Amino acid sequence: MSETTVSAEAVIRCEGIAAGFGSNILFRDVTFDVKRGEVFVILGGSGCGKSTLLKLMIGLVPPLAGRVTILDTDVWATEGKARLELLKRIGVMWQQGALFGSLTLLENVEMPLAEHTSLSAAARAEVARAKLGLVGLSEAASRLPSEVSGGMLKRAGVARALALDPPILFLDEPSAGLDPITSAGLDAMIRDLSRTLGTTFVVVTHELASILAIGDRCIMLDKEAKGVIAEGDPRRLREESTQPTVRAFFRREAA
Amino acid sequence: MTVGPEAGVLALSGRLDTQAAAVLWPKLMAEAAGGPVVLDLAGLTALDTTGATLLLTAEAAGHGNALRGAPPQVTDVLDRVRAALAAPRPKPEQRLPLLARIGRTSLNAGRGVLDGIGFIGELALVALGTLLRPWRLRGGEVLRHLDEAGTRAFPLTLLLGFLLGVILAFQSVIPLRRFGAEIFVPNLVGISLLRELGPLMAGVILAGRTGSAYAAELGTMSVNEEVAALRIMGVDPMALLVLPRVLAGILVMPVLSLVLTLAGLAGMALIMGLFGFPLTTVTQQLSQWLELSDMLGGLFKACFFGLAIAAIGCRAGLGAGRGPRAVGDAATAAVVGGIVSIILLDGLFAVLYEKIGV
Ligand SMILES: Nc1ncnc2c1ncn2[C@@H]1O[C@H](COP(=O)(O)OP(=O)(O)O)[C@@H](O)[C@H]1O
Ligand SMILES: [Mg+2]
Numbered sequence: 146m147s148e149t150t151v152s153a154e155a156v157i158r159c160e161g162i163a164a165g166f167g168s169n170i171l172f173r174d175v176t177f178d179v180k181r182g183e184v185f186v187i188l189g190g191s192g193c194g195k196s197t198l199l200k201l202m203i204g205l206v207p208p209l210a211g212r213v214t215i216l217d218t219d220v221w222a223t224e225g226k227a228r229l230e231l232l233k234r235i236g237v238m239w240q241q242g243a244l245f246g247s248l249t250l251l252e253n254v255e256m257p258l259a260e261h262t263s264l265s266a267a268a269r270a271e272v273a274r275a276k277l278g279l280v281g282l283s284e285a286a287s288r289l290p291s292e293v294s295g296g297m298l299k300r301a302g303v304a305r306a307l308a309l310d311p312p313i314l315f316l317d318e319p320s321a322g323l324d325p326i327t328s329a330g331l332d333a334m335i336r337d338l339s340r341t342l343g344t345t346f347v348v349v350t351h352e353l354a355s356i357l358a359i360g361d362r363c364i365m366l367d368k369e370a371k372g373v374i375a376e377g378d379p380r381r382l383r384e385e386s387t388q389p390t391v392r393a394f395f396r397r398e399a400a
Numbered sequence: 401m402t403v404g405p406e407a408g409v410l411a412l413s414g415r416l417d418t419q420a421a422a423v424l425w426p427k428l429m430a431e432a433a434g435g436p437v438v439l440d441l442a443g444l445t446a447l448d449t450t451g452a453t454l455l456l457t458a459e460a461a462g463h464g465n466a467l468r469g470a471p472p473q474v475t476d477v478l479d480r481v482r483a484a485l486a487a488p489r490p491k492p493e494q495r496l497p498l499l500a501r502i503g504r505t506s507l508n509a510g511r512g513v514l515d516g517i518g519f520i521g522e523l524a525l526v527a528l529g530t531l532l533r534p535w536r537l538r539g540g541e542v543l544r545h546l547d548e549a550g551t552r553a554f555p556l557t558l559l560l561g562f563l564l565g566v567i568l569a570f571q572s573v574i575p576l577r578r579f580g581a582e583i584f585v586p587n588l589v590g591i592s593l594l595r596e597l598g599p600l601m602a603g604v605i606l607a608g609r610t611g612s613a614y615a616a617e618l619g620t621m622s623v624n625e626e627v628a629a630l631r632i633m634g635v636d637p638m639a640l641l642v643l644p645r646v647l648a649g650i651l652v653m654p655v656l657s658l659v660l661t662l663a664g665l666a667g668m669a670l671i672m673g674l675f676g677f678p679l680t681t682v683t684q685q686l687s688q689w690l691e692l693s694d695m696l697g698g699l700f701k702a703c704f705f706g707l708a709i710a711a712i713g714c715r716a717g718l719g720a721g722r723g724p725r726a727v728g729d730a731a732t733a734a735v736v737g738g739i740v741s742i743i744l745l746d747g748l749f750a751v752l753y754e755k756i757g758v
Contacts, residue, residue: 246725262418264421275452276484277484278483279480283488284487286489310449
C-alpha cells in the first residue's frame with residue numbers, strides 16, 4: 146500500500162463502479178476509498194443515487210460495472226459463509242429505519258445477537274440494553290417502533306446496526322426529517338462512536354450542517370454529471386471549490 | 401482471549417470482542433457471582449461494547465468486585481458503556497391482580513360493544529345524509545367495489561355452490577333410496593340452499609374475500625395516518641371509505657347467494673340425472689314444492705349479511721392500532737367477526753320468519 150500512515154488503510158474500495166436501473170444510468174466510473182476510522186460522507190441532491198450507491202456497496206444492488214471491496218473481500222464475488230462473515234462486520238441503518246414493527250426496540254437490537262452469537266437470553270438483553278444506552282434510548286427499550294418519534298427511530302436503527310460491534314457502519318440519511326437539535330444530537334453521537342469505538346462510518350446525507358459537523362471526507366454525486374463532481378474535506382470544498390454545483394450546494398445558492 | 405491464574409484476580413488479555421465475550425460470558429459471570437473478584441484488564445488489546453458490557457455486568461454481579469488496570473485504548477469504550485448502562489432500567493409493566501384484570505377485560509369488551517353501536521349509528525346518519533343528497537355518493541367507488549366483491553367472486557361462488565349441490569344430493573339420495581323416496585331430494589336440497597346454505601356460504605365467501613380486504617386496506621390507511629389526513633381535510637371517512645363498501649356489500653350479497661344457489665341446484669340436478677331422473681322431473685318437483693317466498697326470504701337475509709360483513713370489515717380496519725401487526729389483527733378480526741355475525745343474524749331471521757310464518 147502506498148499510503149504513509151497506518152490510519153490511512155482503506156477498508157472499503159470502490160473501483161470504477163456504475164449503477165442504474167434499466168436505461169436510467171445514475172452514475173458511472175465512480176472510484177473512491179474509505180479509510181479506517183474515518184467518517185466518510187456521500188452527498189448529493191435527492192434522487193442522484195446516494196441510497197443506490199450505498200446498497201451497491203453492501204451487496205444489495207448489483208453494479209453495472211466495477212468492483213467493491215470491503216475489508217479485502219470482493220462484495221460481489223463472495224458467497225455462502227464468507228459472505229455471512231462479511232455481513233457480520235458491517236451494520237446498516239436504513240433510510241426508513243426498517244425496524245421490525247412487532248418487536249420492541251430492545252428485541253430489535255437483540256435479534257442480530259441471537260442470530261450470530263452464543264450469548265444467553267439474559268446476556269443478550271444486557272448487551273442490547275447497553276447498545277440502546279449508547280444511543281441514549283435506555284428509557285424507550287420496551288416500546289414498539291410505532292410508539293417512538295422519528296429521531297428515536299433513527300437512533301434505534303443505529304443501535305441495531307451496532308449490535309455486533311461491526312467495524313463499519315453505513316447510515317442512510319440519519320438526520321433527514323429531524324429538527325436541528327435532534328439532528329445535532331445524532332451528529333454528536335456519530336462523532337462520539339467514531340472516536341471511542343474507532344468505527345468507520347459511511348454516511349449518506351444532504352444536510353449541510355451535518356456534513357460539516359461529522360464528515361472527515363466526502364464525495365459529491367451529481368445527477369447531471371452522472372458521477373462524482375467533488376471529493377475531499379467538506380470544509381475545504383466549501384471554501385475552495387470552483388465547481389458551480391458544489392459551490393451552490395455548500396453556499397446554499399440556486400445553481 | 402486468555403484468563404490468568406492469580407487467586408482472587410482474573411487477568412484478561414487479548415481481544416475481548418463480541419465473539420470472545422459470548423464464549424467467556426457464562427464462566428466469568430459464575431466467578432463474579434461467587435465471591436469478590438478483581439478483573440485485571442492490563443493485558444487487553446481491544447475491547448468492543450459487548451465485551452465492555454460483560455466486564456461491567458460482572459463487576460456489578462457481586463459485592464466487592466472490581467475492574468483494574470484498564471489500558472488507555474479501552475478506557476474510552478469502558479467509560480462510554482458504563483454511562484450507557486447507568487441509565488435506569490425501564491420499569492416492567494405492572495401486572496394487575498386477577499380481579500382487576502377481569503374487570504379491565506370486561507370494561508374493554510363493554511366499550512367495544514358501545515363503540516360498535518356508535519359505529520352503526522354514525523353509518524346510519526351518513527347513509528341518511530346521502531339519501532337526502534344522493535349526488536354526493538361516489539358512484540365510481542361503489543362500482544369498483546361491486547366489481548371487486550361481486551363479479552370477481554363469481555368463479556369461486558360457482559365452484560363452491562356446484563360442489564355443495566353435488567355433495568348434498570349425493571349424501572341424501574343414498575339413504576332416501578332405501579325408502580324409494582329419492583324423488584324428494586330436490587325438495588330437500590332446494591329448500592336448504594334457498595333458505596339457509598346459499599346465503600350462509602355466500603356470506604362465508606364474502607367475509608373471507610372481501611371483509612378481510614376491507615380491513616387490510618383501511619387498516620393500512622389508518623396505520624399510515626391517511627385516515628387522519630382525510631378527517632383533517634374535512635372529508636368524512638365514513639362517507640368516502642365506509643359507505644361505498646357497505647353499499648357494495650349489501651348489493652352484492654343477494655347476487656352471490658343466488659349464484660351459489662343456482663350452481664348448487666345444477667349440481668343436484670346432475671346427481672339426480674346420474675340416478676336416472678330426467679331434468680324435467682327435477683324442475684317439476686322444484687316448482688311444485690318451492691315457493692317464491694323461500695327464495696325472497698333467503699335473498700332478503702343475504703342483504704343483511706352483506707351489511708354486517710362489510711361494516712365489520714371497515715370497522716376493524718378503521719380501528720386498527722399502530723404498526724404492521726395491527727393490519728393482520730384487523731383482517732383476522734374482520735373475518736371472524738363477519739362469520740360470527742352472519743350466524744347470529746341467521747338465528748335471528750329463523751325466529752323472525754317463524755313468527756311471521758314465512
Ligand atoms: N429499485 C429501483 N428500481 C428502479 N429505479 C430505482 C430503484 N431504486 C431507485 N431507483 C431510482 O434511482 C434514482 C436514485 O434513487 P436513490 O438512490 O434512492 O436516490 P437518493 O438516495 O440519492 O435520493 C431515483 O430516480 C429512483 O427513482
Ligand atoms: Mg436515499
